[in-house]
Amino acid sequence: MSVQSRVGGRRRRLGIVLLVLLAVALLRWGFQALSDEPEIALEMGGTYEDLRERSTANFSQLIPGHVWFGIPKTDARLRFIDPQYGFVTPPARFFTVGFDDNLIDGIRMSPQIEPLLLDDVLKVVLNLQDQWRESGWIPIRQRSAPPFADTSEWRVRLRDVNKGGTTYWQAGDKYQVLLRVHRFKDNKRPNEERYMITLNLGKPWLPTHTEFPVLAR
Template sequence: MNTLRRKWLRYFAVLLMGSVAVWGVYTVTRPPDVVVVRLGEPYEKVRLQSRSTLPVATDENSIDLRVARPASLRFSDPEHGFVTPVARLLSIYTSQHGDVSIVTLSPQTQTLPLAEAMAIALDLQQQLGRRGWHPIRSSGFAPISNTPAMVERIRRGDDPHSVWQVAGKYQVTLDIRRFVHENRPVDERYLVTLELSGPPLTEIQPEK
């Protein structure tokens, strides 16, 4: 009986170690979550076509629908689409008819040093530029740039941001802001935020 029990214990241990190994490989190789969205689509369509933890919409949460696990955003417009890094904070807002109207996210999984946050913002702006987006009101909302003046504004907490539009259909607002932890006030950590929306768009005014 003891011999049989020992055999079962060895078998169970091998099975357990094998399961842990398989789970470890899965967590490393599993494709990251992604939210695939176009503005104006029904939210339920977005939820079903995405590989994510977006919740089912209910009367209680139908305005602000958030992922529970980090996911990247793929804006799937065939002409003007772009992809973000994985975001821990990603929310979808819907209209009264249940269609996607706004997406907000911070395309990172933790606060970052300024150089890393800057790299994310610059890459997103480059994607927008390649897909036909144009910055508007550049005199007041200049595109984010890795220049001494812009870096100083960001570090000072001015929250500089740029506004991009395309084809009179979509708008992206992008910014970098300093995140001050109450227990580490001298740490320099930063958050990039992106908001994607449709009409009504910010009015384009003539540059002076």
């Protein structure tokens, strides 16, 4: 075999290897683009340092020795970490994490990027409720604040600017969550019915055995 043939063979093999490596890199990049949304991953009572290590979204700087609220520096979803009661939200623009020194003690967020249409907002809250049911959360205060459902009665209630809806869920003796939906005047779309969701999560703060009326807002 001539020197020229050997050199040509090496070049072809090198070209094939480079093409394979490029294809692998493109596949990995495409998979990451589809699967990696910025997220804040945390557990209640966890540390600020753990949040920063587990999350893929940048976050506020620590304010040691204070009760304070931090925020992601980009739209991000919540991945709530618990071996039984964990769940994931859609990406959120309004998203605050409460700290006592460097320990996480609460979350307040709106799991959406913009005000949503009623069909879309129901998809979000029903998905969250499904996740909670499957992992053992229990709805509480059901007489005055029943879980959301896609029914004509619920749609009429949510369309009423003076009512909206609120439901409460509890995870054993570890956590409670408030989930609220209300009409929102979206100045960008003044002729559309748009809605906002509020999600508050923390250690149990309400007794489960006492009912109370939901106040009109």
